[in-house]
Amino acid sequence: MLSTSHVLLRKASDAFLSHRSVIQPRAFPAIWVQFSKLSTSAGVAVHDLPDIDLDRLEKQRNIGISAHIDSGKTTLTERILFYTGRIRQIHEVKGKDGVGAKMDSMDLEREKGITIASAATHATWDGNTINIIDTPGHVDFTIEVERALRVLDGAILVLCGVSGVQSQSLTVDRQMKRYGVPRVTFINKLDRAGSDPWRVIEQVEKKLGLRAAAIHVPIGLESDLKGIVDIISQEAIYFDGPNGETLRREAIPPELVELVAARRKYLIETLADVDETLGDKYLMEEHITDDDVHEAIRRATLQKIFSPVMMGSALKNTGVQTLLDGIIKYLPNPAERENYALERVTRDDSSDIVEEKKKLLSSHSTEPLVSLAFKLEESRFGQLTYLRVYQGTLRKGDLVVNTRTKKKVKVPRLVRMHSNEMEEIQEALSGDICAMFGLECASGDTFVSASDSKPLSMESLFVPDSVMSLAVAPKKKDAGSNNFTKALNRFTREDPTFRVHMDPESKQTIISGMGELHLQIYVERMLREYNVDLEVGAPRVNYRETVQRRANFNYTHKKQSGGAGQFAALEGYIEPTEDGVSVEFKNGLIGNNVPPGFLPAIEKGFREALEEGSLTGHRVQGVRMVVQDGKTHPVDSNELSFRMASIQGFRQAFMRAKAGVLEPIMKVEVEIPTEYQGTIMGGLSKRRGIIVNSSAHSEYGSVVAEVPLKMMFGYSTELRSMTQGKGEYSMEYLQHRILPDPDELMSDYKEKKAAGRK
Known part of the structure; x- marks a missing residue:
């Protein structure tokens, strides 16, 4: 009973x-x-x-729009907002009408026609909620893409129909793979001269290593683009009305019937290779329905082994609504992604050892709260913190705990963002993206329920190293210093790739970032937002030092000044690490000539010595230090002595180990009309560039080269003059390589050291 x-x-x-x-x-x-x-x-x-959460989550998508610079991401987002009813009028990116695209709310973005900071919004399509983050395309602002993809469930990879897979497309692809984000591909700008979607799909498979197949065929190309054909439903779709808002479906034009049949066959064959269910039907020669194809695309997309390719032109209002349909059909809802948090657990064999164990999060809104702060922004109301709620519910007035600081805080105000506009909400459920005011935190902090006895924390973001530095100072010392400090504190809090430090010798403030444009934007923002006009020194390249062979050290540190002195002797060697980047300290001691208690001090000395190399004063990388023996004194040996012995022992071996200077090498991709290709290759060679690849298609061509960062200063001006303003380029950090002639850097460092001693 x-x-x-x-x-x-x-x-x-x-x-x-x-x-x-x-x-x-x-x-x-x-x-x-x-x-x-x-x-x-x-x-x-x-x-x-x-599960009442299931219905809600099935009708929700969290997506990002990512691409190489100038591929049409923001234009595409503007059309999405228009067709979903979030905005009433379409505005263009560069703001020629004085308004500009909705997602480019910063004046600098509208003036330069580029996205600088990612912007969040939400829209509704066919009864489904879509949270959208529009990200920058320029490599200098790659951290914005990094943290957006960290919290999103799916993405749209936008590719230019002319240029195809470009350098930043490869970077975005790596970021999507790093965070396991499924994507659909949208080939944009098919109205441009030289567009060829089939060449672009080949590049996706070859360059990105991802199986892909078209589900659309364009009706015409370049100036003749009229609409698209849906390969699966086999119908032509035209986008009528002043802004393409009215869809008209008709039979496939006779001249495209054969092409559509061939592309449909290729689509099914590709899906049969990557999806077992459809593969079985294909091999058994069973009838394959439209639903079978849609379901196979979704399964393969969620497994991240396939990407459906859709086509159109955002500027010409073609293909955006069908892209929205594809987002709902093929990209995952929050419940379909596996998200993990780290839980601190005590090992069974020891009550003192605590380990971090991965724990799968649930999508239930009733579970304990787990949310990640992925972006910070200063607003007129204070710090605005963007959050992704992975599990549980975040409510206004709730007590939450920052797992990094262990501080309990009360949620004062919750909002949902629409670019720079805010909508007050009372709560955010699992799967939601929201923002809250009034909480001091850092990017990457995890907030959990205050009542949770076992708080979880999310894995942090990948933050690349900076490659360029500038010396800056306010022109008006007294009036501007306060605002200067405020601006630096804000920007370093908001952007993990923007770093600030004080040069100990010159006493100058040094700002470091991802490139020339990155730092220029912050200098400009200080003037506009904080009224601080800066004196800017010449750009400085972040060189590194390294060793190229093994070398021994045998150093004794002695100091006697009455009473207890200092004594420590160390023997060992240093050698290059396998990857040439990581640094490692290894204990190779046998016996008790050096007590284990001094090992932390020895390692501390080693890492202190790495901060300033002996050749140019730059940080040392790619080296391993192994300590094999040593001596102590019963009275004079202490931690300070062994730290100093470690520093000097390392420096002794460093010069014997074929020390060298490393310079940052950039991967540069230049897009130009084919007539200028030879001129551009010659110009890059003069800048010590190594041409890696060059290609030409129709009217446009591209040149890929590896060029030292130092040689790229002022290249944008030179490119404009050589191509009559028709060329554009992008560059991203590739690696540090040995500088062939470091004499000038070494002599400058010696002069600087000598001047400091006077």
């Missing part, structure tokens, strides 16, 4: 089941909490009952 609790539970279950399409946890969170408690007390697991 059933208990009263079981009877009530069954009735509640039936009620929820019959109203799943109506009842939402956002509207009735208290009911669902009670329902969960009732199920537990009745001995029935919550996951065995109808």
